[in-house]
Amino acid sequence: MKTACIILAGGAGKRMKSERPKVLAEVLCKPMLGWVLDAAEQFGFDEIAVVTGFRADLTGAYVSSRQNVTICHQPEQKGTGDAVRCAAEVISRCDNVCVLNGDAPFIDVETLKASLELHQTSGSDVTVITAAIDDPQGYGRIIRKNGEFTAIREQKDCSPEEAEICEVNSGAYWFNAAKLSETLPKLSTNNAAGEYYLTDCVEIMQRRSAYTSPNPDIVLGANTRGALLELNQLARIRKLSQLMEEGVSFITIDGIIIGSDVKIGCDTTILPNTVILGNTVIGKGCVIGANSHIENCKIGNNVQLNNVQAYDSVVEDDVKIGPFAQLRPGTTIRQGVKIGDFVEIKNSDIGVNTAVAHLTYVGDSDVGRGVNFGCGCVTANYDGINKFRTKIGDHAFIGCNTNLIAPVEIGENATTAAGSTITKPVPANSLAVERGQVRVIENWGKNALRKKK
Ligand code: UD1
């Protein structure tokens, strides 16, 4: 049996008041469409298609970061039924089609599997995933006659009695592909919105079932900024709870945002105002924060990051960084390194037990183990056109205020004198000094003052 998934992502999302497609609005800093694609990828469909429409350039660019996803374009946004029609070829290639809304991020693999099972055992033409929720405003209502599921009624088309119904359509469905192809041409725009409603398929089709999810959250979607905030709050608390169950500590959760894909080891404490995103993995026994922003990083065990910004970097075990330090992409900080205040490291490898204690920029550099940087050192890696690397051997001592003009190499155990600008290689074990002689003019201050008077 071949399965395909069609994710509807063409709508403009007028109620969001945005110039961008609604499905790119973010929940925990990941576009809603990304959540739905993740669930679809985990399920393992034979084919995944995304229907784009409004600002298809932006949605298409986001989708192109995923492997094996087909894009179907909907030229005009004439409703969800029309959107599915734009994926006709995908439907023709499979036996069962799952349609998902790109603006309902909490759909999950368990629900997709359980609903497919009902769809197959009941031999239905359509199986709608539903749930009972406290506030059904804005959702299509599930209409039942004597308990039997007969139709979905959109909010705009509901009678006052129907509007009271709390069981709603999640916007996720399983369809028998052949029946769907037969039914789509029969949809009309004869409704309050003047759109082709996908939901009308339910009434047209013969055999229908409703899979009522025990977890009402999976139906939640966001059409407005308010609903988006609610989804964010829900996802945030859910993630923090999961982490606590896995042994992560929070003294308070104030200002703490942790992305859904982040992994954190036990006995790690996250301090306030800390944002951890992307595919970040953090080890055990760390203290992260306060006021830190970590994105797509791999952090080892027993690491302390105090007021640190770190992006696309690796930090090994027993490292201490901060306060007020930044790791930019492509950085590896090896075991036991200490990085202090106002230090920026970019695209560099910092060797075991090296110390970069204060006010220093290390860019495009390969630094050995046990190196000491004094205060205020700079690797001058850029000549305005090209970037060059700096290489520093093990146990070198870089004196305060050294400028290393790349490309340049400092040998093992070499020393640069404070205030030197180094433009040529310094061999191992040597001292490099670049400094004007100091002239001392005694009593100069007094003379100068007298002249002024
Ligand atoms: C839809 C359902 C409603 C359900 C709700 C769940 C219909 C008619 N109604 O309503 O029963 O309770 O979802 O969240 O389907 N889209 C397109 N092209 C279009 C129109 C929409 O691709 O022409 C996409 C949107 O980008 C969105 C999804 O389809 O991702 C749903 O559209 P939306 O307008 O948000 O439908 P709802 O009013 O929420």
Ligand code: CA
């Ligand atoms: Ca919606």
